[in-house]
Amino acid sequence: MQPVNPHHKDPAPSRVSYRVQRLWLTPVFRAMLFTGVPVFAVILAVSWYISDNTRVENIRLKVATIRQNIENRPEFMVNLMRIDDVSAEVSEDIRVVTAVDYPISSFELDLKDMRARIEGLDAVSSAKLVVRSGGILDVIVTERLPALVWRSRDGLELLDQSGHRVSSLDTRQMRSDLPLIVGDGADNATEEALALIKAASPIAGRIRGLNRIGERRWDVVLDRNMRIMLPEENPVAALEGILALDEVDALLSRDLQAIDLRDPRRTTLRLTDNAEKNLRANPDSSTPNNTDGGSSL
Numbered sequence: 001m002q003p004v005n006p007h008h009k010d011p012a013p014s015r016v017s018y019r020v021q022r023l024w025l026t027p028v029f030r031a032m033l034f035t036g037v038p039v040f041a042v043i044l045a046v047s048w049y050i051s052d053n054t055r056v057e058n059i060r061l062k063v064a065t066i067r068q069n070i071e072n073r074p075e076f077m078v079n080l081m082r083i084d085d086v087s088a089e090v091s092e093d094i095r096v097v098t099a100v101d102y103p104i105s106s107f108e109l110d111l112k113d114m115r116a117r118i119e120g121l122d123a124v125s126s127a128k129l130v131v132r133s134g135g136i137l138d139v140i141v142t143e144r145l146p147a148l149v150w151r152s153r154d155g156l157e158l159l160d161q162s163g164h165r166v167s168s169l170d171t172r173q174m175r176s177d178l179p180l181i182v183g184d185g186a187d188n189a190t191e192e193a194l195a196l197i198k199a200a201s202p203i204a205g206r207i208r209g210l211n212r213i214g215e216r217r218w219d220v221v222l223d224r225n226m227r228i229m230l231p232e233e234n235p236v237a238a239l240e241g242i243l244a245l246d247e248v249d250a251l252l253s254r255d256l257q258a259i260d261l262r263d264p265r266r267t268t269l270r271l272t273d274n275a276e277k278n279l280r281a282n283p284d285s286s287t288p289n290n291t292d293g294g295s296s297l
Contacts, residue, residue, distance in 0.1 A: 072105055079103045079135035086141050089167075090123045094139060097121065106131050122165045148190055149175050151182045151209075163190035183212030192235065196220065199236050202243055203252065217262070227258040238264070 023029050050056050070076075080102055083091045097117040100109070111129045118127040118139065128140040146158035146166045156169035158178070165187075169175060179197045186193065193210050196218060200207055203222070211219040211227075218235055220228040230238050238261045246252045251259070255278075260268035 074135075076106050077103045077135050078106050078109060078131060078137050081137045081139060083139045083141065086143050087123075090121070090141070090143055093121050093123070094118050094141070103135065109137070123167055125160075125164075146175065146178060147194065149178045149180045150187050151180065152187070153184070157187075159187055159190055161190060161194060163187045179207070180209035181212065182209055183215075185215030186210070186212035188215075189218075193218065195236050196230070196239055199239050200243065203246070206252070222252070226252070226256055229258055229260045229262055231262050231264055233264070242267075 050059075081095065081098070081100065083094055086094075097120070098114050100114075109131070111131075115127050115129050118124055118129075118141065123144050125142040125144045127142070130138045130140070132138050144160040144164060144166045147161045148159045149169060149172065150157050150159050151172075156172060158166040158169055158175065159181075160166055172180065179193070181187075181190070181193050189212065196210060197204075197207070200220060206222045208221045208223060211221055213219055213229075217232045218230045220230065220239065222228070228239065228242060242251065242259060242261065254269075255272050255274060256269055257272045258270040260270060
């Protein structure tokens with residue numbers, strides 16, 4: 001047996017070295033060493049740097065300057081607004097509600113807000129905004145087309161087919177080409193009004209307008225103050241029936257004050273004062289007699 005050399009180094013690792021090697025082989029420790037420590041160091045450095053308000057303000061100014069230089073480049077500038085295929089009045093209203101001073105950077109334009117403002121105009125049905133090359137802001141507008149003149153308590157207004165307000169009107173003569181509707185709630189029944197006007201095309205020259213009664217039904221007002229009092233239900237069919245009768249018997253050419261169709265079971269003719277006097281003076285007249293100034297068919 002050989003004697004032990006007291007100066008010979010023991011090849012086995014020490015307790016501390018063993019623990020360090022085992023710790024090094026741990027995935028969590030290695031991740032913290034290679035990732036966590038650098039991240040912590042960066043956070044610590046950034047926190048120290050931004051703790052000085054002067055340095056922070058300098059950073060903000062530099063960022064703002066860089067951003068402004070980019071936004072104000074010529075390729076991002078909008079120099080004018082182009083509005084095609086709309087009336088001059090609507091075009092002017094669009095420029096007023098958008099209130100943009102050109103030239104302006106496209107980054108400063110809030111197209112969503114501008115579109116909402118434009119579509120808020122009574123005369124505009126829909127709008128689309130597109131920034132074109134060359135610094136042009138194209139505004140593509142679908143304009144509401146007036147279909148009726150509505151005389152309300154507040155005055156004259158132009159309405160489109162759906163009853164949406166288009167604009168106000170100073171005098172009836174300004175749009176004498178459009179049919180006239182009168183009465184409260186007439187704007188809520190424009191589709192029915194247009195259907196009646198279409199059905200009454202054979203006597204279009206005699207129609208003065210449609211009067212909404214009680215927000216429930218219509219009166220067709222003709223010249224000579226004659227009225228066709230339509231029912232609430234199926235007014236178009238009732239009007240077509242009277243027009244068919246007029247073709248056969250020239251009913252609307254007679255001296256009548258009103259044709260009452262409100263009761264679908266019968267049609268009542270109301271004579272004018274002169275016709276009633278003549279009828280009383282000549283009982284044998286071909287016009288039907290009725291003591292209350294009316295007769296039923």
